[in-house]
Amino acid sequence: MTRNRMLMVIAGTLVALAGAWTCIAAEAKRGADEKGFVTLYNGKDLTGWKTTGNWFAEKDGVLAIKPRPGEKGWGRFGAYLWAEKQYGDFILDLEFKLPKGGNSGVFVRVKDPKNPVATGIEVQINDTHGKKKVGPHDCGGIIGTVGPTKNMAKPAGEWNRMIVTCKGTQLQVDLNGEGIVDVDLSKTAARDRPLVGHVSLQDHGLPLWFRNIRVKELK
Numbered sequence: 464m465t466r467n468r469m470l471m472v473i474a475g476t477l478v479a480l481a482g483a484w485t486c487i488a489a490e491a492k493r494g495a496d497e498k499g500f501v502t503l504y505n506g507k508d509l510t511g512w513k514t515t516g517n518w519f520a521e522k523d524g525v526l527a528i529k530p531r532p533g534e535k536g537w538g539r540f541g542a543y544l545w546a547e548k549q550y551g552d553f554i555l556d557l558e559f560k561l562p563k564g565g566n567s568g569v570f571v572r573v574k575d576p577k578n579p580v581a582t583g584i585e586v587q588i589n590d591t592h593g594k595k596k597v598g599p600h601d602c603g604g605i606i607g608t609v610g611p612t613k614n615m616a617k618p619a620g621e622w623n624r625m626i627v628t629c630k631g632t633q634l635q636v637d638l639n640g641e642g643i644v645d646v647d648l649s650k651t652a653a654r655d656r657p658l659v660g661h662v663s664l665q666d667h668g669l670p671l672w673f674r675n676i677r678v679k680e681l682k
Contacts, residue, residue: 500556503546503662504676516542516666526673528567528666535668537566542666545576551659552681555627560672563619565590567671568606571629572660579663584608584648584656586627586636588665592616603638608651611636611643622674630681631658 503511506524517534521527526544534542555571566589573583585606587599591614594601598610603625615638617623626637632654636644648654664673 499679500554500677501679502677504673509544511547513545513547514542514666515539516544518544518666521672524674526676528669528671530666530668530670534666537568537665537667539666539668540577540579543570543576543579544664544666546662549659549661550629550678550680552630553628554679554681555629555662555676556624556678557676558622558624558674559588560622561588561590561619562670563590565619565669565671566667567669568665568667569625569627570661570663570665571627572657573663574657574660576661576663580606582657583660583663584634584653585665586625586644588625588671590616590619592618603636603643605634605636605644605646605651605653608648608653609644609646611638613641613643615639615641615643624675 504526507520509518516539517529517531519527519529555569559567568588569586570579570583571586573579575582579585587602587604587606589602591597591601594614597614598604599606599608601610601614602616603611617639623639628635632647632649634644634646634648635642648656662678
C-alpha cells in the first residue's frame, strides 16, 4: 500500500468514526431529552382529566372526539378536555390528526376553564396544509398573538406532532420537527395571561384524534 493510499484509508476511517460518534451523541441527547416526561393520557380512560364532551379511547392509545348530535362550535368550554393539574413552565408533547376541514386547539396556562379564551393561550390546530400565507389563526399559530413562521401542517388524515414549550413569558411551538413560533408573550397582546394554569384540548364540535400526550415540567 502506498503512503497516499494509506493516508486516504486513515482519513476515511476517521470520518466514519466521527459520523458514528455524532450519531451516538445525538442518540444520547435524545435519551436525555426524554427524561422527566409524564404521560397525560393513559390510553385507556380519562383519569386526570375533566370534560362533559364525548371523548373516548380507541385502539393503540388513540384519544378521539366524536361530538354528539347537536354539539357544534368552539364555545362549549365544558366539552373541552381539561387536565386537572395546573402547569407553569413545561414542555407539552402530543400528536394530532384532523379530518378534512378539521379544527381544534391546544390551550395552556388557562386560569378559568369557564373562560379559556380570555384567561389562557391557544395554539391553533386546523386543516391548513398547503396554505401559502399563514397567520395567528392557522395551524401552530397563537390565536390573537402571532402566526407560525412557516406552514408545517400535514395533509388531513395524517398525524402531526406538536411540541409547546412555556418558560416564563417565552412560548415556543415546534410542529413536525420545525420551530415555527418563538415569542416573548410580555411583548404581545397576551402579556396579561397567567404564568400558571390548566392545559386543555379543544372540542370544536368536529371529529379529531390525539395520541402520545405527555408533559415535562421545567424547573
